Amino acid sequence: MHISDRGFGRGFTLVELVLVMTIAGVLAAVAAPRMVDRSAFQTHGGAAEIRTALRYAQKLALTKNREVCAVIAANVLTLTYDPSLNPGIPPGACTQTVTRPGGGAAYAVTLPAGITLTPATTFRFNGQGRPTSNAAALWNAAVTLTVGGSAQVIVEPETGYVH
Numbered sequence: 001m002h003i004s005d006r007g008f009g010r011g012f013t014l015v016e017l018v019l020v021m022t023i024a025g026v027l028a029a030v031a032a033p034r035m036v037d038r039s040a041f042q043t044h045g046g047a048a049e050i051r052t053a054l055r056y057a058q059k060l061a062l063t064k065n066r067e068v069c070a071v072i073a074a075n076v077l078t079l080t081y082d083p084s085l086n087p088g089i090p091p092g093a094c095t096q097t098v099t100r101p102g103g104g105a106a107y108a109v110t111l112p113a114g115i116t117l118t119p120a121t122t123f124r125f126n127g128q129g130r131p132t133s134n135a136a137a138l139w140n141a142a143v144t145l146t147v148g149g150s151a152q153v154i155v156e157p158e159t160g161y162v163h
Contacts, residue, residue, distance in 0.1 A: 039114065043148030046111040050145065050153050053077055053109050054162045060098065061125035067132075069094030069124040072145065075111040082124075094124065115148045129160040 054070060057079050061068040067082040071094075079098035098107040111117055123143055126132050131143050143155035155162050 039148065042112045042115050043151050046109075046115050046117075047147040047151035047153055049109045049111075050077055050117065050147060051162050053079060053107065054153065054155060056101075056107070057098070058125045058129045058160045058162065061127060062129045065127040067094060067124045067126055068098065069122060071122045072117055073120050075113075075115060075117050077109040077117060079107040111147065116146075118146045123155075125160055131155045131157060131160055 054077075057068040057070055060066075060079075060081065064081070066084075069080045069082070071078045071080065080094040081096050081098055082094050083096045099105065100107050121143075123131050123133055142157055145153040145155075147153060153162065
């Protein structure tokens with residue numbers, strides 16, 4: 001019986017295994033982050049935050065029976081509300097800042113650098129949860145916002161449903 005028949009010639013040496021693991025580690029640390037485009041994740045995450053803020057604004061308008069305004073500028077969405085007890089037509093001024101639930105901070109969503117929110121506009125949810133403009137009592141078209149040039153956030157005109 002020869003030594004080669006015992007199976008000693010098969011397998012990898014410890015040096016070969018360490019070398020392969022080192023090369024794989026360097027590739028994972030250097031090449032992998034360059035292959036992943038984070039802006040797509042940031043765009044979809046930002047759109048989800050905008051949807052959440054608008055849903056909250058609608059629920060707040062329904063609950064308090066007050067107009068809640070959504071102000072969109074560049075990459076920031078800010079929520080404010082009309083403090084008057086009798087919101088009228090034309091709409092009152094949204095001068096009070098909406099605070100985040102569970103905290104005293106103003107409810108504003110700021111998207112990461114390079115992720116835009118368009119168009120720059122202002123609209124409000126009335127006491128029935130419907131989106132209204134500053135100029136007219138009711139819009140007949142959906143409000144469509146674009147996050148990062150690709151993800152859309154839509155507010156339906158009759159129901160105020162945000163998707």
